[in-house]
Structures are given as C-alpha cells and as structure tokens.
Amino acid sequence: MSNSELTTATPANDPSFENVWDELVWRGLVHVSTDPEALRALLAGPAITYYCGFDPTAPSLHLGNLVQLLTMRRLQLAGHRPLGLVGGSTGLIGDPRPTAERTLNTRETVGEWVARLRAQIERFLSFEGDSAARMVNNLDWTAPMSAIDFLREIGKHYRVGTMLKKDAVAARLNSDAGISYTEFSYQILQGMDYLELYRQYGCVLQTGGSDQWGNLTSGTDLIHRVEGTSVHAIGTPLITNSDGTKFGKSEGNAIWLDAEMCSPYRMYQFWLGTADADVIDRLKVFTFLTRAEIEEYAALVEAEPFRRAAQKRLALEVCATVHGTEATAAVIAASEALFGQGDLSTLDAATLRSALDELPNAEVAAGSTVVEALVATGLVASVSEARRAIGQGGVSLDGVRVEDEAATVQGSLPGGVSVLRRGKKTLAGLFVGA
Numbered sequence: 001m002s003n004s005e006l007t008t009a010t011p012a013n014d015p016s017f018e019n020v021w022d023e024l025v026w027r028g029l030v031h032v033s034t035d036p037e038a039l040r041a042l043l044a045g046p047a048i049t050y051y052c053g054f055d056p057t058a059p060s061l062h063l064g065n066l067v068q069l070l071t072m073r074r075l076q077l078a079g080h081r082p083l084g085l086v087g088g089s090t091g092l093i094g095d096p097r098p099t100a101e102r103t104l105n106t107r108e109t110v111g112e113w114v115a116r117l118r119a120q121i122e123r124f125l126s127f128e129g130d131s132a133a134r135m136v137n138n139l140d141w142t143a144p145m146s147a148i149d150f151l152r153e154i155g156k157h158y159r160v161g162t163m164l165k166k167d168a169v170a171a172r173l174n175s176d177a178g179i180s181y182t183e184f185s186y187q188i189l190q191g192m193d194y195l196e197l198y199r200q201y202g203c204v205l206q207t208g209g210s211d212q213w214g215n216l217t218s219g220t221d222l223i224h225r226v227e228g229t230s231v232h233a234i235g236t237p238l239i240t241n242s243d244g245t246k247f248g249k250s251e252g253n254a255i256w257l258d259a260e261m262c263s264p265y266r267m268y269q270f271w272l273g274t275a276d277a278d279v280i281d282r283l284k285v286f287t288f289l290t291r292a293e294i295e296e297y298a299a300l301v302e303a304e305p306f307r308r309a310a311q312k313r314l315a316l317e318v319c320a321t322v323h324g325t326e327a328t329a330a331v332i333a334a335s336e337a338l339f340g341q342g343d344l345s346t347l348d349a350a351t352l353r354s355a356l357d358e359l360p361n362a363e364v365a366a367g368s369t370v371v372e373a374l375v376a377t378g379l380v381a382s383v384s385e386a387r388r389a390i391g392q393g394g395v396s397l398d399g400v401r402v403e404d405e406a407a408t409v410q411g412s413l414p415g416g417v418s419v420l421r422r423g424k425k426t427l428a429g430l431f432v433g434a
C-alpha cells in the first residue's frame with residue numbers, strides 16, 4: 001500500500017458537539033474535575049491557557065502519556081493555548097509511586113531525557129497561530145529558588161495533614177517501604193508549577209491522569225490560597241482493559257512512543273490486538289474520528305466482529321499519529337505480506353526486520369539448510385519433523401514452497417532476512433548472517 005492510499009482522520013474537534021467539554025466528556029476523557037459546570041463554560045468561551053506536565057522518568061513517553069498529549073491537542077484545536085511542561089526539576093525528585101521509592105537518576109540523565117521528551121511533546125502541539133503552544137521546564141523556576149525561600153514562600157501554605165491524605169502518600173505510609181521526605185515534597189513542587197504558570201501566563205487549567213489528582217489539587221489549592229482565584233483541573237481516566245489485564249503493555253513491556261524503543265510494527269500490532277469490548281472506547285480516546293464515524297465502527301463490531309474493522313482503523317490511526325503515515329504504510333504492507341497477500345521482496349528493510357522481531361526468529365548463517373532453520377526457530381521440534389513437514393509440502397521460504405530437503409537459506413529478502421512459513425499461518429523470521 002502506498003501512503004497516498006492511507007486515509008487517516010484529520011486532527012479536528014467533532015463539529016457535532018456544541019463545545020469541546022461535551023466532546024471530552026463523550027470521549028470518556030473526564031474522570032474527575034474541579035467544577036464541570038464552570039469548566040464547560042470556560043472552555044466554550046475565549047481562549048484560556050492550560051498546561052500538562054511530563055516527568056523524565058525514561059528516555060521516552062509511553063501510551064499512558066499519549067492520552068494526555070491527545071487531550072492537549074483536542075483543547076488546542078478548540079482554540080485554547082497549551083503549555084507543555086517538562087519536569088526538569090520534578091524529574092530529579094520523583095513523583096511517589098504507590099509501591100516503592102524511585103531511584104534518583106543523575107542530573108545528566110534527567111537532562112537528556114528532558115530534551116527527548118520535549119521533542120516528543122512538541123510533535124503533538126502546534127506552535128503557530130493564536131493558540132500557539134509554548135514549552136516550559138520547571139527547572140527554570142525551581143533551580144534558582146533557595147530552600148529558605150521554598151519553605152517560607154511555598155511550604156507555609158501547605159498543611160501536612162492534607163498532604164498526608166493524598167492517595168500516593170497515604171498508600172506509601174501504609175506500606176513497608178514508607179516514603180522519603182524528598183518524595184513527600186513532590187506535590188508541593190507540582191503545586192508551585194501551577195502557581196508559577198498562573199502568574200506568568202495566566203494558566204487556569206491543568207490536565208493529567210486521574211492518578212495525578214492529588215498533585216493537580218495541590219496547585220488549585222495553592223493558587224486559591226495565594227491569589228484568591230479558583231482555577232481548574234481535569235483528571236483523565238486510567239485506561240483499563242475489560243479483561244483485567246494492564247493496558248499499554250505487550251508481554252510485560254511498555255509500548256513506548258519512541259520508534260527505537262518500540263517499533264512502529266510492534267505498536268501497530270499492539271492496537272490490532274485490542275479486544276472487541278475495548279475497541280470503541282479506544283477509538284474515542286486515541287483517535288480523531290468523529291462520533292458518527294465511531295458509531296459506525298460500533299455497529300461493525302456488533303455485526304461482523306471477525307473482520308476487525310475497528311481494530312484495523314484504530315491501529316492505523318494511532319500508528320499514523322505517533323509515527324507518521326509513511327512508517328505506518330510500511331508497517332501495513334509488512335503485515336499484509338506476512339499474514340495475507342503481498343510481496344515480501346518489496347518491503348522496507350527496517351520494517352521487515354522489526355516485524356520479524358515480533359515473530360519466533362533465529363539467527364542463522366547463510367547457506368544453512370531449511371531443516372536447520374526450521375529447528376532453530378522452533379517451528380518444528382526435531383530434524384525428522386522438519387523433513388516430514390517439507391515432504392508434505394507444508395513449508396515455504398520467502399513465499400516459495402520448499403520442495404527439496406537440501407534447500408538452503410540465503411537471506412534474500414530486504415535487509416538480509418528470510419521468512420519461513422509452516423502450514424498456513426505459522427511464521428518465523430530468519431536473520432541471516434554471512
């Protein structure tokens with residue numbers, strides 16, 4: 001498939017909604033908020049400035065963060081001004097997890113990750129026009145502050161009793177791990193960010209995951225106390241799978257937005273694997289398809305679930321949003337050539353290699369026999385089984401049926417790989433060395 005044939009939804013608000021708040025609610029993006037009535041009016045009115053922060057806890061953002069990035073985008077498309085915050089300071093402290101203390105990363109590492117995250121966030125926002133986004137780093141206002149100033153000017157507004165009741169803190173207090181003073185202070189830093197952005201840019205809304213509610217209200221409370229103004233927060237829901245498994249992981253690994261850490265092929269397959277029971281919710285949260293379009297997919301899931309039309313569209317949309325249409329077209333071509341029809345020899349080498357990474361695979365030397373390769377990839381349990389499979393005409397190499405037991409593997413596909421198929425559906429990849 002050439003990318004000109006790829007049709008993806010144009011990022012836009014759905015005009016069938018009266019305002020963006022109603023659309024966010026319909027998409028299931030509002031789990032908790034400061035004041036629904038006030039927010040609805042605020043978001044329907046003149047442009048406001050809002051922010052969402054991302055901590056450099058890894059070299060890349062992941063699918064959980066994508067919910068926030070797309071929510072930011074939806075608000076910007078409605079005419080509001082985003083501030084994308086990277087946590088240069090908060091990343092040095094660590095937002096308390098319910099389980100255990102985080103290990104402190106070096107300033108160098110945090111600095112590198114800040115730069116990488118900033119570049120990822122920028123791709124989801126527009127830096128032009130009336131609602132142009134701005135990137136900020138909380139290290140800029142936190143680093144110059146002395147401990148004395150922090151305690152006198154900010155700390156004085158915080159009641160320890162209230163801080164102890166925040167979910168993240170309470171969970172840790174009740175665990176054996178306990179909590180360090182460092183992580184306990186985190187909520188104050190995030191609160192201070194909101195105050196700073198309120199003062200500097202008139203920011204009146206912070207969005208975040210619902211697990212951030214304690215940190216979000218830390219800011220709204222602080223601003224209320226110091227400035228006497230009521231500002232807002234929206235907590236988006238935690239995305240959960242209907243079967244109880246954790247969303248956003250495949251075989252225990254996070255789905256990263258960075259193509260080096262998680263190939264576009266892998267991301268595409270991840271979305272393709274979405275359960276029927278979840279796929280409509282995912283389309284609402286992760287795509288710019290309109291309500292009418294999503295309702296059509298809901299009908300298709302009901303009527304002909306085996307076609308997996310909704311999953312295919314979801315995979316296409318999200319993969320294109322994150323990796324672009326060109327990479328997505330390459331991924332779709334690879335999936336089709338591997339699992340349906342299509343010419344393996346015309347695939348993009350890098351995409352083919354990452355596709356084979358997701359299959360049973362083995363490294364073999366050029367000139368190895370197909371029998372050896374079948375055994376190495378685990379497609380068969382023994383040499384005799386391999387011979388039998390070939391004898392029955394059930395094995396193909398690079399799309400061509402293997403007739404001869406002595407046939408060898410040369411890695412003739414792009415990127416020096418080969419593909420073995422046993423029976424109709426069982427595939428394995430061969431990385432063929434010299």
Ligand SMILES: N[C@@H](Cc1ccc(O)cc1)C(=O)O
Pocket residue numbers: 052053054055085087090095138189190191193194212215
């Ligand atoms: N605490 C947020 C990141 C963040 C950091 C600073 C902020 O001001 C806002 C948000 C998280 O862990 O996801």
